[in-house]
Amino acid sequence: MKLKVLSEQDCEQVRLWRNECLESLRTPFPLTKEQQAEFYHNTVCNRAARARYWGIHMDPYEKCPDGELIGMCGIENIEQENRRGEISIIMDPQCRGEGHGTQAVELLLEQGFMYLNLENIWGEVYENNPAIEFWKKIIKKYSPDYEPIWLDCMKYYNGQYWDGLWFNVEKIDYLKATKPTMGACADTVIFDECCGEEKNEHIWII
Numbered sequence: 001m002k003l004k005v006l007s008e009q010d011c012e013q014v015r016l017w018r019n020e021c022l023e024s025l026r027t028p029f030p031l032t033k034e035q036q037a038e039f040y041h042n043t044v045c046n047r048a049a050r051a052r053y054w055g056i057h058m059d060p061y062e063k064c065p066d067g068e069l070i071g072m073c074g075i076e077n078i079e080q081e082n083r084r085g086e087i088s089i090i091m092d093p094q095c096r097g098e099g100h101g102t103q104a105v106e107l108l109l110e111q112g113f114m115y116l117n118l119e120n121i122w123g124e125v126y127e128n129n130p131a132i133e134f135w136k137k138i139i140k141k142y143s144p145d146y147e148p149i150w151l152d153c154m155k156y157y158n159g160q161y162w163d164g165l166w167f168n169v170e171k172i173d174y175l176k177a178t179k180p181t182m183g184a185c186a187d188t189v190i191f192d193e194c195c196g197e198e199k200n201e202h203i204w205i206i
């Protein structure tokens, strides 16, 4: 799998997927082709935008040398001054439940932490999202000590308010959970201010 530059055609394909799962998304109405084209030109192609998006592609094969588009992911609401951003992902409904979303999140976190120089990447998932278990697994993988934070009434859909699960992945936890392709592993002693004592930490130095 690879994350690639998003084309306008990819973006239009994603519009069709997103219009079918409005209960899970923050914007609760279907987008027109024109609105999606505007998003592509004003945000995806805007170097100064506070967001970066990628197309998620399968590895290429003979009949499809660019690798099939199976999703789109991005980091939105980027605050460079606070070195944080919000995770966003949508997969082709035909390709869900096959582990691709998990793999794409790993590649996306790599982009956010190792290339955009973010320190925290956060997300919000509504309790009515059928894939909430997906996010619980992501949280467990990258933030195992994390206590889930439930926020009241974050989404209004179909005449009802739904709570939101808010989570955050810190770069240090991402580095512990993955093995970056660069850098080296080292043990270091960190002073834990909460406990007032020193702790051994196993970290990746980039």
Ligand SMILES: CC(C)(COP(=O)(O)OP(=O)(O)OC[C@H]1O[C@@H](n2cnc3c(N)ncnc32)[C@H](O)[C@@H]1OP(=O)(O)O)[C@@H](O)C(=O)NCCC(=O)NCCS
Pocket (backbone or CB within 6 Å): 021, 024, 025, 089, 090, 091, 092, 095, 096, 097, 098, 099, 100, 101, 102, 103, 124, 125, 126, 129, 130, 131, 132, 133, 134, 135, 137
């Ligand atoms: C959320 C989403 C990206 C997950 O992608 P995916 O490719 O289906 O995820 P994976 O196949 O990697 O799933 C990983 C795990 O989560 C579980 N999971 C994923 N979707 C699930 C669902 N709808 N119900 C229950 N479990 C689910 C899988 O069973 C899998 O568990 P396993 O590791 O024990 O097999 C995809 O469902 C999607 O695009 N949803 C619509 C858009 C959306 O909700 N975006 C996020 C907004 S916050």
